[in-house]
Amino acid sequence: MLALIGYLVKEWRYIELTISLPVIAFSFFLPESIRWLLSKGRNEEAEKIMKKLMTTNKREITEEITNTLLNKEIKPHENKKNKTQERKYTALDLVRPLQMAILSLNVWFNWLVLYFTLCQEKKV
Known part of the structure; x- marks a missing residue:
């Protein structure tokens, strides 16, 4: 799709606009992720969206399902959150594991090629 849009729309600013507008438009109509809401502690909103999805799919939601979801989703996320806050990252982390070094070099090379x-293009 992107190649077709690039072929039809020549100016890069209009390509960006063409790609971005549908995403922005859909963000107003699509509900938030239930997992994201639960991880942020917004349980009431998550329940409302679950009930709406269940009625749309012609399914019945039980208290057991809701309680299990609420209890499972919050606790693992809180533990993970505490662990990631303890870690301090440095510039060396971009090259420390071999896979990360390869990925970083690839990104840096792409930036260099793009810059040149x-x-x-400006000189011509």
Whole structure:
């Protein structure tokens, strides 16, 4: 799809606009993720969305399902949150594991090529 849009729309600003507008439009109509709501402690909103989804799918929601979901989703996330806050990242983390070093070098090389391409384009 992106190649087709790029072929039909020549200016890069309009390509960005064409790609971004549907995402922005859908964000007003789609509900939030139930898992995300639960991880943020917004249980009432998550329950409302679950009930709406169940009625749309012609299913019945029970208290057991709701309680299990509420109890399972919050606790593991809180533990993970505490662990990630303890870790301090440095620039060395970009090259420390071999896979991360390869990925970082790939990104840096792509930025370099993009920069030289844009410089050549401006000179012409």
